[in-house]
Amino acid sequence: MSHPESSTPIVRCEVDFTQRTEYHHGMEAIKAAHKLLAEATFTPTLPDKGYTNRTLYVNVGTREIMEKPVTQQMKDIFLGGRGFGLWHLWNAVTPATRWNDPANEIIISPGPVSGTTQYAGSGKSLVVTLSPQTDIPIDSNVGGYFGPLLKFSGFDALELQGKADQDVILFIDGQKGVIRIEAAPLEPVDSHVLAEVLTRMYAEDDADRVNISVVSTGAGADHSLIGMLNFSWWDHRRGCVRLKQAGRGGIGTVFRDKRIRALVCRGPVVKGGLNNPADPETIARTGIKFHKEMRANDDSQCKMRRNGTAHIVEIMDAYDLLPTHNFQYGSHPDTHRIASPVWQARCTQETVDGCWYGCSMACAKGADGLVLKTGPYKGHTVTVDGPEYENAAGLGSNSGVFDPDDLLELNFYCDTYGICTITWGTLTAFVMECYQRGILNLERTGGLDLTWGNAAADLEMMHQMARGEGFGLIAGQGIHKMKAIFEARGWGDPKLMADIGMECKGLEYSQYMSKESLAQQGGYALTNKGPQHDEAWLIFMDMVNKQLPTFEDKAEALYYFPLFRTWFGLNGFCKLPWNDVVPSDNASTSEPAKVPEHVQNYVDVFSATTGIRIDKDELIHQSAKVYNFQRIFNIRMGKGTRSFDIPPYRSVGPVTREEYESRAERYDKQMMEEIGVDPAGRTTDEKIAITRDHRMKRYNSLVDAVYLRRGWTPDGVPTLARIQELGLDAFPEVVEIVKNHGG
Amino acid sequence: MITVNGDKAAWSPGMSVQDVLRARNFKFPLLVIKVDGALVQPRDYAATPVPDGAVVEVIHLMSGG
Amino acid sequence: MRQLRIDLTKCNYGRDCHHECESDCATKVFKVDDPALAALHIRDHGDGKGTAILCDQCGDCVVVCPAEALKRNRLGVVMINKKLCVGCYMCIGFCEKEAFERNPDWIEPYKCTSCGICVKACPHAALEIVEVPEPAPRII
């Protein structure tokens, strides 16, 4: 099984990947200023079949530190990960709780399989909180070592509640069995500095650094609603910390509102069997089988080991799916400048880039040796994680930026400032279109020339936000709030802003064009947390393959895939190894799109870890419990019904004349064939209106079909029968909510 | 005339699976291709002829973020 | 670097030597009784031919190991540091010679150390240890 002959030569990046600006000078003084606020001891334990059977509760306001048992009911219904997060959050908040109330929690839970080192993509942590952007639960699936190290210290989840009166660090020492809340007055703020300093500070020696993971955010989270969390690991070969992001929905903003500067976990030395799985042999065999598949197939398939997720930039462009200029268009002549060959050459190839041990997909690429041109770290040499596809598309084409170094700099500052790259990309695209259409101008932006592709203005807007000043402060509120601010100031037509502001439920869209795929319009707007593609990515099945011709076909896909993909987050799996490589015989299976062999791998690894035997149908049933619970949680918070599942029209069809006319042939043909109206002799405005009417009707028919398939009422409320089927009727409040909403 | 994913498309003598992919700009690496129901392996794209009237299915799998 | 080599024209695939090389490797190097758990495998195809699975110390596994548990020693031989190993088996999955080994009773995998014990054990003098230049690390 050598590399196939089709393989292209690898371009080596000439940068020395061990060189970068270092920040640990002055660490002693920072450390000396720490003050112990609270301390507790615990007995470190390793998991038994994936579970430690206890969780850790910390109130940073009252400084209470407490262990809680994991009940059988928690495991039966919520499984772990995002399920545990939602359950803890449900118990912590009331319908009146908002993101910045002390009652709101941030829950980090790795899931029972997380920490497995043999199967690729088994080291994720799931983070849940009430989002400042959406006022409903947000969940994020993130790499880095924190979750596994937390579990190997002895906890299946960490609940953070309360608000501290000063900046604090929570330190969990899983080797010594000590938990400390420390005042941290002199800490650096931004993640690339803070995580490096804290890794060195809490490690007892050089070899101990790999046992440390830091969760932190940056200055952006202090002044915006779009803060994210960086989860670190020590990259021994590079000699620096690496970061993975729990990006969506403003979790970092909640973190800073609680005045948490960082979480530091020092876990035990990682070995192969720390989960104490029920059947290690099955895990070993399944893991090795997958590693071999990666070795044999990656180079002729997605080249994830070379390019990471950025491998699809040029592919999205080729299919008119690469969001360009705020999702107006799907391709651009300059895409080649931000395409995967550029990133392959720019990222270091001779190292190991998994975000947890044993990930042979190893997509966590790093571009080393970037010398920054702007901002507080101007002149510093840094390592930038990624860029992942979302960043290349959002910070790149969607904002009209096609210079790779500019894109890397934007990516770097998003990460270290602790803001979500996807959100920043989509909101920048929005303000740039507002600028194009005169809703914004130089005066209104305080001198920022936000024309398409002006990376310098984009960066300055970000630096302003991090400093808490100027137009950047407004941008950091996100599109939902910006629309209201602009309207209140009388700056633009609210209807136009509603159409082009790519947010739903208050969360910005991620970076795919859904205009030509009805199923994906639902895939985005019918999500629990807001429009992120991690529930369903159906564009090819629907638009290119034409495999989903009827509403029922689309509804089936919007039933199966969101549930299937939810399951990754219950267990601590990464989604990517599921379908960014496929077995050589995948094409001859009955359902290639589901990658049946990999589904079976997941069933096997789960069963072998927990000792709970499941099959692929039970997997979906496990997810359905949590998925429906989250829907009901949304309803409990005053959202979650049909009116919150309506997409901005930009995601459904052409809003403006330029948009229509740029793809006039396509739209005219559809008008003739699908709508049965002759476009001849009609003005563009008339044609836009006819198309819009048709597409929105179609969208509503899709919603009807999906709700029916999911066992929900026409208003999107899970029915009592569905709740009983899933065992959620065990919770009286769930039953009450459903009944009160006609379910 | 051939059919590609349900759409009518022009046919020309000597046309291969590779030619169909090129004509449609199908650049995605994870494809499942069937010509009149028969599976074609990636290594055979260039050598597999597409006869006139053929029904070609080019199923794109998923990948990415 | 030290590399174990086999001359397949001399090897008789265990027909009269009872796989002395595998037995000695298993018992003397890895302290296990089962020759199937040796670091080399000689297979008889029954038609007078056979194959050998040997580690040639190419170093691919060094490149993929996420824990830096694999390093060349001063003889150029790829050695595993069990203290650092996290049992991920990437080394096994990525070894093109299928020469990285696993004993189901152990978490850490194991591999050939080019020690030469099998060389001495072979009654047909089919095995030898040679000194060859170390290949440059590959990007994998």
Ligand code: SF4
């Ligand atoms: S595929 Fe990428 S994101 Fe997923 S676990 Fe592996 S390195 Fe991390």
Ligand code: SF4
């Ligand atoms: S075990 Fe395999 S990959 Fe490692 S040095 Fe030997 S032959 Fe090479």
Ligand code: SF4
């Ligand atoms: S199993 Fe051990 S030696 Fe092999 S790659 Fe993983 S950490 Fe390295």
Ligand code: SF4
């Ligand atoms: S050289 Fe030593 S370790 Fe390698 S196969 Fe021979 S006896 Fe076993």
